[in-house]
């Protein structure tokens with residue numbers, strides 16, 4: 001049987017479709033958690049992702065050799081929305097020499113003894129590199145707000161501080177891309193069940209996940225505030241329909257690829273004398289051939 005010929009360049013603007021509009025209240029309830037986008041189905045989406053990941057790798061290679069710009073990808077989501085899967089299947093496919101993932105958990109005692117950006121700043125990408133944040137500084141206006149971990153007067157000031165921080169990163173050549181994986185409570189429960197049924201996933205089980213489900217509306221409100229207050233052009237938010245894993249992967253891959261294309265990294269120009277190097281090579285090759293004969 002021959003492979004179907006999928007259209008791997010569908011006319012569909014993923015950025016435009018999923019980018020959160022600026023300076024406007026975003027209502028998550030009005031955004032679908034499930035879509036096929038331009039794809040005929042799962043196999044089509046997966047074929048698209050496969051090609052997009054290859055393109056992302058090529059572009060990352062150029063950015064790495066160029067050594068000037070950098071990319072920061074921020075992932076936020078409810079539990080089981082698929083941050084880990086997305087990293088494994090799409091973002092983590094980049095060359096690890098130039099790309100690193102940083103998970104942000106409950107702050108350690110040392111981290112908690114500093115300002116909330118202290119642990120974050122040192123994980124931002126150097127020139128030519130990519131950092132992936134699995135959770136991020138946004139937890140400091142999400143879980144911290146919903147769980148009442150610091151007074152309102154304190155977390156309220158953080159939006160502006162975050163904007164300043166992200167502006168600083170952009171100022172030195174870091175493109176920031178932020179993704180919220182938008183999953184429905186029904187799909188989340190389904191995935192919790194799969195974790196229960198699958199012994200190799202038991203390590204992921206956590207009674208706290210059910211407490212967070214009770215606070216779904218509070219988290220939703222906290223996210224909507226983040227989208228409204230921290231969504232500058234140099235650090236845009238995207239809401240990704242994530243009930244279908246293959247669509248989540250395809251749309252994030254498309255947006256990362258498009259962003260890297262727009263950054264337009266260039267292989268460095270070379271100072272070396274190519275003719276001279278070719279001459280040296282030919283001399284070595286001739287000597288080796290002569291030895292063999």
Ligand code: ADP
Pocket residue numbers: 079104105106107134135139140143144149
């Ligand atoms: P994940 O759910 O990302 O796979 P974990 O199950 O270890 O990883 O959860 C990490 C936890 O750390 C989350 O519940 C998250 O809300 C919490 N966390 C992250 N950053 C902070 C923070 N700044 N303050 C309090 N809790 C945080």
